[in-house]
Amino acid sequence: MHNVRVQFTIPNVDKVANLDVFVNGEQRKMRFRVETFDWDEETGSTEDLVSLLRYRILNYDSEWELYHIGTPYEDSIPVTFRFKGNKSEEETEE
Secondary structure, X not given: OOOOOOOOOOOOOOOEEEXXXXXXXXXXXXXXXXXXXXXXXXXXXXXXXXXXXHHHHHOOOOOEEEEEEOOOEOOEEEEEEXXXXXXXXXXXXX
């Protein structure tokens, strides 16, 4: 599978961003969720913080897969997850 990564900002998203994407003329529905995790460098070593982040990602809802780890800012780090369900599951959950 080929991946195309496009970065954009979606204002006012509470939980999930549902996107309709056209690939070779075929419409596909995709769902993304961005979670913000605490990232306070003063409360532990970098290794401790990476371990904590790894634990949170590995124990995240199993229906979602890690898509992207963003740049830390203001003592937090944004992590984007993509819904793993197939196209028919995504359409029925809207």
